[in-house]
Amino acid sequence: MQPVLTFTDSGIYCPAGDFYIDPWKPVDRAVITHAHSDHARWGNKKYLCTKDSVPLLQLRLGQDIAVEGAGWGETVQINGAAVSFHPAGHMIGSAQVKVTVGGQTWVASGDYKTENDGISGQFEPIRCHVFITESTFGLPIYHWRPQSALFKDMEDWMKENDNAGKNSILLGYSLGKAQRLLYNLQHTGRHFLVHGAIYNAHEVLLKAGWNLPPVELITPDTPKERFKNSLVIAPPSTADSTWMRKLAPYSLGVCSGWMQVRGNSRRMNADAGFAISDHADWQGLLSTIKETGAEKVFVTHGFSSVLARYLQEHNIQAEEIKTAFGTEEETTA
Template sequence: MYLKNTLLTVNKNGLYCAAGDFYIDPWRGVDRAVVTHGHSDHARPGSRLYLSCKKSELILKERLGNRISLQTADYNSPVVINGVTVSFHPAGHIPGSAQVRVEHRGEIWVVSGDYKLEDDGLSDPFEPVKCHAFITESTFGAPVYHWEPQEKVYEAVNGWWSRNCMQGKTSVIYAYSLGKSQRLINGLDHAIGRIYCHPAVASMNERVRQSGFTLKECTPLSLKEEQDYRGAMVIIPQSSGISEYMRRFTAPEDAYISGWMQIKKMRKSSGRPAAFTLSDHADWPGLLKAIKATGAHRIYATHGYTELLTRWLLDSGYDASVLPSPYTGRE
């Protein structure tokens, strides 16, 4: 159900604040866009003006181009847009990710963007923000999703890599170029062997470091140089043109790492011999904990298992509804 006559509404361009005349994570180019983070389903090209968290500045320019008109603000530093107060607050999703707090005439809304509660040691940890209305993502908004502690996941990945290394194989793991790859680089045991990454990951690594985040070293892959990849770990986005690289690897063993891998059917459909469950989104308990911490009674679920989460919230006494979005939630 669409929001109407409220501080934030939805129109053909996305989530809109009429009082301030700006959009939050618009679906297409608009006059003024407030952006929660650098993933492509939230940071869309074509807007005249952008506003983001300072720590996301270089990442957004890598995504959208250096010539965008971008204003930034530190976490917890209010910006006034046409009488509406906007501020960014850590979301814990990826480096530079933020929730957006919107206040006007005593009414406070918070747009979560994407978030997770587990501190990954890289991104600024999630901070709950008190509000009257909370728009929450629900990528993994189903009771089946309960994450293991990340240390156990890293232990499993390192064990898989170590076994491959002893057999002289190249370990190839598919991970999103922004967020998951950097988290994995820091979680891997660098004593096992060399770690390489696709140029798309390497480019994001540089922007993440320049933004002030601590990231371990990782060697960019090169098609120009011959390398011996036996025993190495290679991090590569699945959507990349990877065939040229794969031909250079010795007896490659590949794996997929994602929150979706918690479901057996998804593991089988990935077509990979190995799969690991690690997500940059909140699991079911994390979503419920975050929602409760806001103190909000009005909750709007978007991006993911919206109907299921909304039904649970309604049964629990919240005023909850689904906020339509062209995106279903991604890893």
């Protein structure tokens, strides 16, 4: 029996449907799991994604792309393949792609996390014959604390900064992490000031109807007193930049799963590290694989060899696959 999906130089290909999932080279038809640039690349002739991802793809790839959106669980017939999107919980609009051909169901998960962050949707495990999983944090040392505890830590940190006369700056990826922070810290009543990259995504999401708190764009004319007892959210690329130095005095916090490892916050010259990730931790990966009931698992970007070997040792057919995923969020996942 021909496999439902194959791995090619251009990406994950479906022969029966003649389409690619998250291709890393330009193709005629691309099915996209989410709007991060390592999964949604420019140059494809046609795009299919979730309805929630459409405005985000247009923001990143241009308004003139040929893109269609499908609803959650809606079956789209593409040639000989039945395709549907199911929540991945990674960021707004992120999806797993379920592909069924001739009674065989394969699921390409893209990036996913199993804890519901309140805005990205609850991850939905899908029963399938073959499961393609990421492994960004595929090591046993990665075990996430509940996000409620992490946000409490952030609140306490901000109060300490207020008392010390320092401005609070959190670094978080501009598309996904930033919205998670804004949504879950709005109850603090803080005034939010953001970098332009986050502001642009925020405006698109507000226009699309998402319930996010108001933010203020930081400009060269923003008075210094605006930062006092407020919260600045900026992308990691601004760390130790001229842009950031103008916000002094400040305390810098990095929001990333990599902060789980002691010493990473020091390497980024951060005053605080919060191990909050939009990817599944080790146990999340294992529980998801079990819930799919998959007979075989393909492991992509991250600690793929470790996870594949662990699955093999526990009598699950598994194979490591090299892809071009993971490049956008290597330091900010």
